[in-house]
Each structure stands twice: as structure tokens, then as C-alpha cells.
Amino acid sequence: MLDWGTVVLDSVIWTAKAYAITVVVFVAVLAAVVRFTRWGRQWWRIAASYFDPRNGVGGLALAALVLLFTVFAVRMNVLFSYWYNDFYTAIQNLDEPAFWRFMRIFAVLATVHVLRALITYLIGQTLDIRWRTHLNARLVDTWLRTGSFYKDRFVESPIDNPDQRIQVDVTDFVTTTRVLSMGAVTAVLSIVSFTGILWDLSGPLTVFGTEIPRAMVFLVFVYVLVTTAVAFWIGRPLIQLSFLNEKLGATYRYALVRVREYGESIAFYRGEGVERGGLLSKFAAVIRNWWHIVFRMLKFDGFNLTVNQTAVIFPFLVQGPRLFAGQITLGDVMQTSNAFGQVHDSLSFFRESYDDFAAFRATTIRLNGLLDTSRQAGELPTLVPSAQGDRLSLSGLSVGTPSGKPLVTDLSLSVTPGQALLVRGPSGSGKTTLLRTIAGLWPYARGGIDRPAGDGLFLSQNPYTPLGTLRDAVTYPHTSVHDDDALRQVLEKVALGHLVDRLDAESDWARTLSPGEQQRLGFARILLSEPAIVFLDEATAAVDEGLENLLYRTLRTALPEAVIVSVGHRSTLDSFHDRVLELQGDGRWAITELVR
């Protein structure tokens, strides 16, 4: 029985004690899971950084608060359960003053309950949002800093869809960690608290001539443990199915994105038919897997629903005879039903969370994959060019493909400020790869590279145009503010005068501008950022020879001291360069002086 006169103080003491024990047990279980299970280790690898006190105690403090409110919620449930007993007993006794007293008590309980629920929600969301922000920043940073965003193609098993892992999985990881862990805490605390209540309420039961003391308690445990074991067995394949579901869905989405990105090329090829076939077959794979999930869920949910329905009448069946024999009150029966429900639901938590847990494991595996790839990409040997002097010097440089085919062997040369080198050779001979190596992006190279100190700028045939305004596109990758006059002047110089009034227009410029205009935009970028070395990889292939002439001349006039390395096939380029490096295949090369 509960003394409603001292309930506040009793509840504070109860919550404090339960909280202390919960914290100790929670930390111990967490440590054991992390130490002894594979998924625990994978989880910790992702989760640990947010709770590291060196990154601030905010994470730990929020988690401690969430845990406190979880414990308090169980206390509230216990109070409601006693209220049920006393309230129904008052009704059975036709005790009107007691009836009204318990109505008043209920009003207080309900108010506290509502406030507790709202505060719990707020704290839970605050934890989620802060953790998510931290994790997102960490993954984006790792992905970019290790160079994984472009080097992942070189690692042993490249991952699919890193974008989805960062955007969707981070949110799922954070929310599911909180919901599942606090669900487990609630379940265990409720099992302990309500088993005590059931123990006091239950009597012996005779089954097949044997008397079972405290039957209610044993029956609920046997019932739920057996059903949980069966549910785990039925639900097991869901882990793999849910992993596949995410993977296939992301692959389908990526295929759709590609059609959008390359829409014009596909339309020129009249490739709709092929694309449609490809898209539908990817979607069919999603649906096939989804049917597997549906049939598995039918078994899983069918079993869970049956188990839950049976549990509704279970306590009445057992306690009914004792009520009619006058051994217990109506309040006792109602509290039994309530406590049985609590123990049953809590024990069932582990069974019913199985599919959430399955999805959670898949999320954890995917995020670990992202970290693994980033680590492997970061560990790839990269020839880091030293950027000290004023010239580009290559000494004994050898470059190959990932499969070991030589592209350039033992190349030594020097390009001094104001000089320009033209790289030529058949398609696939390694021209772009040589530029990649000099930029420090290619892992399969050895030798020495010295490049001029200061910025370098690389322009490919399709210069990258970021999302945003034209101003962002011209100044990329520098966000420093240039005044409008300077921007207008460089646009005029590269024959983009018709765009000067649209500097602040937001557009997908990569689609709006023609390839030739995008190449000129690239030159505008060079003029603004004034790099010490410029790499031009067929950077004028989409403009006519007259414009090419204009762009190279403007570049030379504006940056007379810059080192220029170009790749290109046109003979008209010769007049802007001092030497030609000819890549002849199988690593062979030759250097010829040009007469300007």
C-alpha cells in the first residue's frame, strides 16, 4: 500500500535511489556491450566522440538528464498503478469521500505526468539535435579532410552512397540510440518495480495438481520469455533485409539523380528507353526485397499481435477466482491487470524492438563503412608536393595506374615563373593523371615534386561550377569578397560581359551556361585568384580558336609570372607555350622546345 500523505518525499527518495542504481548498471552494461560485442564496438566508434568530456560536458549532462526523466517516468507509472487500486477499491466500497479524494489526487498526478512528458520530449530532442550536429560535422569533416570524397574509388571496397550515410543515417543513429536505450532502461526498471507489486498481489495457483506460489509472477515471466525467444527467431532475417532495403533504395535514387544530371546528353542519345529499363530494374530490386520484408513482417507482427491480445485477459483469468472468493478487492484485480500489463509490455519491449534494432544495426554498419573508407583513403600513399620556391620542378617522377601500368617513368623537368609547359599525348596516355599527381591527388606515384608556393588552380574541360550565385561561381573556391567592379572587369575580359548584371542571380549555372561559357568562367576565376601555378586540362577545348587566343593572352598579360601547365591537342596552343612534354605510352616521354 502507498501512503498518499508522504508520497512526494517518498517519490523523491525512490527516484534518487533508482537513479543512482540505474546509472551504475547502465554504464556497466554499456561497457560490457562495447567490450564484448561487435555491434557495440561499432556503435562506440561512432558515438564516443560526442560524450568525450574533452569536447565539453554538454553531451554527458544531457544524457544524464534524459536518464533521470526516464527513471522518473517509471515512478509515475508506479504511482498510477497504486492510484488504480485505491480508486477502484473506493468504488467497490461505495466510499464517496475517498472517491473524490482520489479524483483530486489524479488531477495532480495527471498534471505532473503531462509536464514530465513535455520536458522529456524537449530534453530528448535537444540531445538528438546537438548530437546530430556534432556527428554530421565530424563525418563531413572526415570525409573531406581525408580526401575520401575523391579517393574512395581507390580503396579496396569502395562504399556506396556516402551522401545518404551522412544525411539519413546520422539522424537515425542518434534518435534510435536514444529511443532504444531509454526504452530498455524503462523496461528493466518497470520489470523490477512492477514485479514487486505483482508479487504482493498474486496468490498460489494449482496447475495439474501442483501448487505454484505467486503464480502470476512466474506465469508472466515464462509467457514473455518463451514468446520473446520465438519472436527473435522469426525476426532474425529482418536485419539483412533492412540493410538491403536501404542499399537498394539509395542505388535507385542515385540512378534517378544521374538521369537528372545528364538529362541533356540522354535526350540527345534518345536514351530514354535504356534509362527506363535501368531505372525499372533497379526499382524492381527494391520491390522484390520489400516483398520479402512484407512476408517476414506478416509472420513477425502476426505473432506479436496474438501474443499481445492473449495478454489482455491473462491477469483476469488468474485473479478472477480469488476476487469472487473474497480474497482480494476489485482494486487489487485492477492493479494486477495494470502491473501485469507493465511487466508484460516491458518484457515484450525487447521482442518488439527487434526490427528497430535490426535497422539500427544496419545504420551502424553503414556509418562504420564510411569511417573505414575515410581511414583507408587517408592512409593511401600520396606524393605530397613541396610548395616552397617559385618554380615547378619534377625530379625522377614516375606515375602509374592503380593496376601498375606505367604512364610516366623517371620524368625530370623544371618550369620557371613566366614559362608555360604543354603536355600532349594520345588519349589515355596519362596527361590528366600527371596533372593530378602534381596537384597531390594521385596515390600511385613516386619521385620529387616542387611547386611554386602560393595558390594553384586547376581547370578541367568541364570546370566545376558550384551551386549558388554567379558571384559564388566566379570566386570559387575563395569566399573572400571582391568588389563588383573587379568581378565585372574580369567577366568582360573573358568575353562574359553579358553576365555582369546577373552576379547575384541564383541558378544551377552548370546547366545554364554553355560548356564554352563555363570554360571562360574558369578563366575569370584564375584572373581573380591570381594563382602562382595554373593547370589547364583542355580548358579551352569548347571555345573557338579566336577565343582561345584571347583567353591565353589575357591570362599571360594578367599573370606574367605564373607557371602554366596545359594539356591540349590543338597546334594553335603551341604559340603560348615554351616547351612540349609528349607522353608516348608505357611511361616513355620526350621534351621539345617550342619557338614562340
Ligand SMILES: Nc1ncnc2c1ncn2[C@@H]1O[C@H](COP(=O)(O)OP(=O)(O)OP(=O)(O)O)[C@@H](O)[C@H]1O
Ligand atoms: N581512377 C582511376 N582508376 C583506374 N584507372 C584510372 C583512373 N583514372 C585514370 N585511370 C587510367 O589511367 C590512364 C590515364 O588516364 P588519363 O585520364 O590520365 O589519360 P589522358 O591522357 O588524360 O586521356 P584523355 O586525353 O583521353 O583525357 C587511363 O588508362 C585511365 O583508364
